[in-house]
Amino acid sequence: MLRNNWFSAFALLILTTWTTGCSDKDVPDAENEEEIITKVQLIFSPTEGAPVVVTALDPDGDGPEDIAPSGPIVLAPATEYELFIKLENTISDEDITEEVEAEGDEHLFFFGFSEGIFESPTGDGNVDQRADVINYLDKDVDNLPIGLITAWITGESGSGTFRVMLKHQPGIKSATSESTDGESDVDITWTLNIQD
Amino acid sequence: MRLRLFIVLVFGVNLSAWAQDLCVHQIQGQVLDLDTRQPIPYVTVIVKEEPGKGAITDAQGVFEIKGLCEKEFTLVVSHVGYKEASHHHDSYHDHPTILLASDDHLLESVVVEGIYNQTSLQTISIDRLSSEDFTAAQSESLGELAGRITGISTISTGQNVVKPIIHGLHSNRVLIVNNGVRHEFQNWGIEHAPEIDPSLAGSVEVVKGAATVRYGPDALGGVILVNPPKLELGAGFEGTAGVVAKSNGRSGEGDLQLSYGSDNLVVAVSGAMVGQGDLHTPDYVLTNTGKQEYSYASSLRYHKHSFDLEGYYSHFYQSLGILRGSVNGSLEDLANAMESEVPPGTSPFSYDLNNPRQQVTHDLMKLKGGYVWDNQDISFQYAYQLNHRQEYDVRKGTNNEIPSVDLKLATQTFEVDWNHPDLGHVNGNMGLQWFYQDNNNVPGTNTVPFVPNYNVMRAGLFAVERLEAGSTTYELGLRYDIQYNSVRGRAPSNEIYSNELTYSQLTGSAGLKQNLKNHLNFRSNVGLAWRPPNVSELYIFGKHQASIEYGLWRYAYDEEGKISVSEVLSEENKPVKPEVGIKWINTLEGEQDGNHWELTAYTNVIRNYIYTRPAGITNTVRGAFPYFIYDQGDALFWGVDAAYRLELTQFWKLEAKSSYVWAMNLKERETFTNIPPARVDVGLDYERKPDFLSSSRVALGLSYVFRYFQEPRVITVREILEAEAEGQDLFAENNEMFDFMAAPDGYFLANLSWSAAVGKWEWSARISNLLNKRYRVYTDRLRYFADQTGRNVQLSLRYRI
Numbered sequence: 001m002l003r004n005n006w007f008s009a010f011a012l013l014i015l016t017t018w019t020t021g022c023s024d025k026d027v028p029d030a031e032n033e034e035e036i037i038t039k040v041q042l043i044f045s046p047t048e049g050a051p052v053v054v055t056a057l058d059p060d061g062d063g064p065e066d067i068a069p070s071g072p073i074v075l076a077p078a079t080e081y082e083l084f085i086k087l088e089n090t091i092s093d094e095d096i097t098e099e100v101e102a103e104g105d106e107h108l109f110f111f112g113f114s115e116g117i118f119e120s121p122t123g124d125g126n127v128d129q130r131a132d133v134i135n136y137l138d139k140d141v142d143n144l145p146i147g148l149i150t151a152w153i154t155g156e157s158g159s160g161t162f163r164v165m166l167k168h169q170p171g172i173k174s175a176t177s178e179s180t181d182g183e184s185d186v187d188i189t190w191t192l193n194i195q196d
Numbered sequence: 197m198r199l200r201l202f203i204v205l206v207f208g209v210n211l212s213a214w215a216q217d218l219c220v221h222q223i224q225g226q227v228l229d230l231d232t233r234q235p236i237p238y239v240t241v242i243v244k245e246e247p248g249k250g251a252i253t254d255a256q257g258v259f260e261i262k263g264l265c266e267k268e269f270t271l272v273v274s275h276v277g278y279k280e281a282s283h284h285h286d287s288y289h290d291h292p293t294i295l296l297a298s299d300d301h302l303l304e305s306v307v308v309e310g311i312y313n314q315t316s317l318q319t320i321s322i323d324r325l326s327s328e329d330f331t332a333a334q335s336e337s338l339g340e341l342a343g344r345i346t347g348i349s350t351i352s353t354g355q356n357v358v359k360p361i362i363h364g365l366h367s368n369r370v371l372i373v374n375n376g377v378r379h380e381f382q383n384w385g386i387e388h389a390p391e392i393d394p395s396l397a398g399s400v401e402v403v404k405g406a407a408t409v410r411y412g413p414d415a416l417g418g419v420i421l422v423n424p425p426k427l428e429l430g431a432g433f434e435g436t437a438g439v440v441a442k443s444n445g446r447s448g449e450g451d452l453q454l455s456y457g458s459d460n461l462v463v464a465v466s467g468a469m470v471g472q473g474d475l476h477t478p479d480y481v482l483t484n485t486g487k488q489e490y491s492y493a494s495s496l497r498y499h500k501h502s503f504d505l506e507g508y509y510s511h512f513y514q515s516l517g518i519l520r521g522s523v524n525g526s527l528e529d530l531a532n533a534m535e536s537e538v539p540p541g542t543s544p545f546s547y548d549l550n551n552p553r554q555q556v557t558h559d560l561m562k563l564k565g566g567y568v569w570d571n572q573d574i575s576f577q578y579a580y581q582l583n584h585r586q587e588y589d590v591r592k593g594t595n596n597e598i599p600s601v602d603l604k605l606a607t608q609t610f611e612v613d614w615n616h617p618d619l620g621h622v623n624g625n626m627g628l629q630w631f632y633q634d635n636n637n638v639p640g641t642n643t644v645p646f647v648p649n650y651n652v653m654r655a656g657l658f659a660v661e662r663l664e665a666g667s668t669t670y671e672l673g674l675r676y677d678i679q680y681n682s683v684r685g686r687a688p689s690n691e692i693y694s695n696e697l698t699y700s701q702l703t704g705s706a707g708l709k710q711n712l713k714n715h716l717n718f719r720s721n722v723g724l725a726w727r728p729p730n731v732s733e734l735y736i737f738g739k740h741q742a743s744i745e746y747g748l749w750r751y752a753y754d755e756e757g758k759i760s761v762s763e764v765l766s767e768e769n770k771p772v773k774p775e776v777g778i779k780w781i782n783t784l785e786g787e788q789d790g791n792h793w794e795l796t797a798y799t800n801v802i803r804n805y806i807y808t809r810p811a812g813i814t815n816t817v818r819g820a821f822p823y824f825i826y827d828q829g830d831a832l833f834w835g836v837d838a839a840y841r842l843e844l845t846q847f848w849k850l851e852a853k854s855s856y857v858w859a860m861n862l863k864e865r866e867t868f869t870n871i872p873p874a875r876v877d878v879g880l881d882y883e884r885k886p887d888f889l890s891s892s893r894v895a896l897g898l899s900y901v902f903r904y905f906q907e908p909r910v911i912t913v914r915e916i917l918e919a920e921a922e923g924q925d926l927f928a929e930n931n932e933m934f935d936f937m938a939a940p941d942g943y944f945l946a947n948l949s950w951s952a953a954v955g956k957w958e959w960s961a962r963i964s965n966l967l968n969k970r971y972r973v974y975t976d977r978l979r980y981f982a983d984q985t986g987r988n989v990q991l992s993l994r995y996r997i
């Protein structure tokens with residue numbers, strides 16, 4: 001008698017859980033991938049004339065295909081340029097540049113280039129050493145540079161490379177934080193030719 | 197029954213008077229030492245309610261008392277040098293096993309009824325820590341505690357996230373059973389530690405064989421059993437409260453356990469909590485390695501004649517910090533982190549828990565009913581578990597407050613287990629197990645889910661039979677499982693993919709146990725175990741830290757032999773079989789004059805073993821990354837464990853343990869990473885109680901862990917970056933397994949402890965890493981970034997009510 005009651009109780013339990021369980025065929029929600037940067041665009045804007053634009057587009061995100069920076073960047077010698085950097089998430093069609101600007105106190109661009117290829121800034125850029133000169137034109141809320149807008153004056157004809165690094169340095173960005181601090185969000189190298 | 201009724205009616209005799217003349221009840225049982233599990237002869241066993249009825253155990257520790265008048269009574273078991281055991285017994289539960297604890301042990305004696313070996317496989321030996329080692333380690337995580345048993349090692353991500361490795365296998369290949377219920381969690385992740393608090397457990401045991409016949413898939417390496425404290429009827433009010441403080445991490449923990457046992461009912465409640473700040477190495481602070489944890493449990497046991505009912509509920513919460521300096525977003529970052537002497541982001545000590553961190557809760561509810569009749573018993577068990585895991589990475593802006601992994605895993609299990617009556621010399625049990633699991637990504641992470649949603653339903657049927665022929669026991673087990681998986685996920689473009697999978701497998705186990713003369717016994721077991729591929733192995737896609745992974749169904753080779761990830765595959769274009777392993781394990785165990793030794797040798801062949809291997813380097817917006825693909829092939833493991841315990845004098849004891857694992861990927865003809873290196877542990881104990889204390893023990897432990905000498909080739913991050921800059925993909929020509937850093941050198945560790953008790957108070961002082969040594973552990977993922985922790989002084993105090 002006691003055994004029968006328990007058997008039926010358990011059978012009922014299995015039945016209810018089985019039926020409630022089997023009806024769950026839900027798909028995970030679509031998520032808005034907010035942080036991924038899939039396209040980086042460099043716009044070298046001279047005081048006169050057409051801007052020089054190069055892009056780097058990641059064709060498959062985390063897939064095995066390499067990013068192919070377009071280029072080379074061709075700049076005229078002894079010319080002033082203002083460099084604007086644009087960041088986009090082409091998968092969700094979002095402009096990331098605004099976000100980086102809004103969170104400027106956590107972001108910092110570092111630049112690296114062949115030694116002496118620019119008249120200003122001189123040297124090889126601040127990727128190896130923060131103290132090396134870069135002409136930042138923008139500032140964040142703490143009065144530290146961000147790097148979305150920078151000033152450049154090319155030297156004489158030559159060729160080399162131009163590297164752009166965006167570091168995410170939450171809580172650690174300072175006047176002396178290096179390119180080794182924080183996490184890299186962008187790290188792309190283009191070929192650079194200075195020629196007429 | 198009818199005869200008695202007739203007699204009463206005819207002769208009008210008082211029924212109870214009749215019953216008293218029918219003193220036909222008896223009891224038979226065995227008395228063993230709690231630690232050595234060896235039989236104790238000349239133990240006195242008496243029945244409290246019937247003075248004059250008693251027995252003395254024989255050379256095998258067996259006793260028999262006949263002519264008892266009541267079906268239920270209290271057994272009192274006592275022997276010089278041991279703590280008395282008192283047990284409420286009824287004749288429905290046959291053959292109790294009484295484990296007597298010697299006087300100077302901290303634990304009490306325990307009585308076990310029914311099938312003692314919970315896996316019901318007697319041809320595989322069970323390993324456990326001695327009661328003192330267990331009490332000493334209860335404030336550690338489950339992985340660390342289990343890692344003290346010979347043959348068990350650990351795979352970890354720092355000191356907060358520790359998982360057990362049994363004979364070279366871990367994660368999905370090791371089953372953890374908590375209070376008789378399979379612990380269901382996101383086991384596929386090497387960084388996901390089991391959510392169980394050993395401070396609320398009664399004992400932890402390890403079965404190092406393929407015990408899948410009893411518990412279902414996943415037990416390819418073995419099973420770790422976490423057993424609750426025993427709920428004894430008639431024990432009255434019992435309890436214990438303890439506090440522990442540790443210098444490394446400046447942590448404090450406390451636990452409280454209370455129980456009340458009457459004749460028919462036992463109620464128990466327990467709770468524990470711990471707060472820990474940053475740990476430190478001998479040289480620097482390990483920033484963001486604090487943790488907070490609390491857990492509580494309640495259980496109830498009701499017993500009436502041949503019926504037993506048990507209810508259990510536990511809740512576990514854990515928030516763990518992961519070393520700040522281990523976060524990296526690119527190979528360049530990884531190289532910087534690995535080359536820094538002090539990890540990046542190191543700051544002074546703090547109790548703060550920042551990102552990256554893990555936050556997990558685990559709820560377990562269990563209901564079990566058992567019934568005993570006619571030399572057989574049957575039990576029904578239902579369990580429900582809910583595991584909620586959230587992982588927080590260092591992210592931009594408001595996303596830093598949102599987890600990047602948010603998974604809810606709900607599992608239900610229902611089991612029926614029947615121990616059938618003995619058929620001559622054959623005894624055994626059979627059972628039916630039903631399993632239903634639902635895994636869901638909780639929305640709102642702002643990143644495409646890492647693993648898909650899935651539902652699993654599984655049914656298993658098993659039988660284990662034993663033939664006792666003199667000094668030999670033969671055992672044969674068979675099991676059939678059938679499993680249905682339904683998977684639904686999203687690709688990075690948010691496109692949906694889905695799949696329905698079916699798996700079925702027949703597994704078995706065959707073994708023998710031979711009692712040889714002179715207290716020597718030999719066990720041998722060949723077991724077949726299986727596990728279906730995990731959804732992460734099939735579907736994982738994308739970047740995690742400084743590498744990218746593609747699951748088995750997320751990549752394919754195109755006509756030119758290059759990897760393409762555009763499609764999500766299924767079993768039609770790429771069949772993926774479950775892993776099936778055969779483990780042959782042999783143990784020789786001996787005991788002589790208080791000396792105990794054990795030698796285990798095993799070999800494990802796993803077909804369709806799933807592993808990752810490097811497949812190339814890709815350049816992304818963040819720089820270059822190596823990518824790994826999942827692949828399948830055969831694997832071979834073999835190894836040896838040895839343990840020796842020697843009583844040098846009445847007070848001095850020596851213990852030596854050693855283990856070694858050899859592993860090989862047969863398909864690629866190369867080694868695996870994360871295989872524990874060989875090690876030797878030696879312990880020296882001095883146990884002598886001065887008059888003013890009830891017990892006192894001083895222990896010195898020495899360990900030497902060898903360098904893992906089967907390591908794969910080393911390719912540093914800088915070498916990868918330099919080759920990439922020159923347009924060379926290092927893995928395109930040679931895709932052999934590699935490591936970013938050479939295996940750490942062998943190291944020597946020492947620890948010292950003193951534990952003592954007086955009356956109801958117990959205390960201990962322990963120093964681990966006594967010499968404050970700098971060292972790194974090969975199976976710890978954080979070895980790329982930081983040393984292990986330095987010296988730790990631990991003080992604990994306990995009161996037994």
